[in-house]
Every structure is written in structure tokens, then in C-alpha cells.
Amino acid sequence: MIRIILYWVIFWITIPAPWVWGWTLASHPGIQVEDGLEFLPLCPQVRSTPNAPEEFLQLTNPLSPSPENIFAGQTIFHFDAKPGPCRVCHGISGNGLGILFRELTPSPRNFTCNQTMDSLPDGQLYWIIKNGSPGTAMPAFKNLENDQIWQLIHYIRHYSKDTH
Numbered sequence: 001m002i003r004i005i006l007y008w009v010i011f012w013i014t015i016p017a018p019w020v021w022g023w024t025l026a027s028h029p030g031i032q033v034e035d036g037l038e039f040l041p042l043c044p045q046v047r048s049t050p051n052a053p054e055e056f057l058q059l060t061n062p063l064s065p066s067p068e069n070i071f072a073g074q075t076i077f078h079f080d081a082k083p084g085p086c087r088v089c090h091g092i093s094g095n096g097l098g099i100l101f102r103e104l105t106p107s108p109r110n111f112t113c114n115q116t117m118d119s120l121p122d123g124q125l126y127w128i129i130k131n132g133s134p135g136t137a138m139p140a141f142k143n144l145e146n147d148q149i150w151q152l153i154h155y156i157r158h159y160s161k162d163t164h
């Protein structure tokens, strides 16, 4: 009898173990693609970006961070911006690892990095989005309306907020 109980115990400990306790390599539920990347987002990131003129550095975002404004910024970031959507360089998750990032020196800004983003006033972001960063891949987005730029700024700031 004791043997049967022993077999029973050993069976139920060993057989379900791989999928109950996640021992198999094939099943890693909850692991995100980013966790497997070898490229780590830069944080803090060294910037040699030119400073906006003083009057721009004083500006703060005139739009409210309403869901509508953030959504409008999100749409421009991922799809509509010309000459190219921000995501191809700054990445879908805003960490600077967009599909083009390996081609680019200096690297696109990592918007998820608080140390870098908290030091940048809204007006600085506005100036660079409008005028680009000369000598880098960051283009000037001349055809965006002012409001669209402020919507983008609400959107890109959301990337660094969660981690405060």
C-alpha cells in the first residue's frame, strides 16, 4: 500500500511539473519581446542636441492631457507624421529602439527614460520636433500644426510617466 501511495505522490509531483511550474523552455507566458532583446535602451542618454531659444524653453504645453489629445498624438506618432512616423526611429514602445535605430548615430531619444525626459522642458521638445536636430536623423516636421506638436508632446511624455 505504501508503495502505491509513493508512486502516486511521485507521479503527481514530476509529471505536471514542467507546465505547472513553468520549467519548459517553450512556455514562458508573460515574457515580453523586449525582455529578450539584447539591445538595452539608453538611460540616461547623452544629448548633444541644440537648445531651443530661451523664449521657447519657457513654454509649457497649452493643451490639456485629455484622452483625445493623447490619442491624436499617438496617431501622429505611429502613422501620420511626414516625412516619416516617429515610431520608425523612436520605437513602438518609445524607448529609442525603432526599426531604424541601428543605422543612427546619435541614437533616437529614449522617451521612457525619466532622467533624460524630466530634464527637457516642453518648449525644447516643441522646438526640436518643429525644426529637427541638424546633423542627426531627427527631421524637421514643418507641416505639423502647432496643436499637433503639443499633442505629440503629451503622447511622448506618457512613456516616462508610469515609471515615476
Ligand code: HEC
Pocket: 047, 048, 049, 050, 076, 077, 081, 084, 085, 086, 087, 088, 089, 090, 100, 104, 105, 106, 107, 108, 109, 120, 124, 125, 128, 129, 133, 136, 137, 138, 139, 141, 152, 156
Ligand atoms: C528618421 C529618424 C527619426 C524620426 C522619424 C523621428 N525622430 Fe526624433 N529623434 C531622432 C534622433 C536620431 C534624435 C536624437 C537627436 C539628437 O541627439 O540631437 C531624435 C530626438 C528627438 C527628440 C529629443 C529632443 C531633445 O532636445 O532631446 C524629440 C522630442 C523627438 N526626437 C521627437 C520626435 C517626434 C515627435 C517624431 C515624430 C513626429 C520624431 N522624433 C521622429 C530620430 C528621429
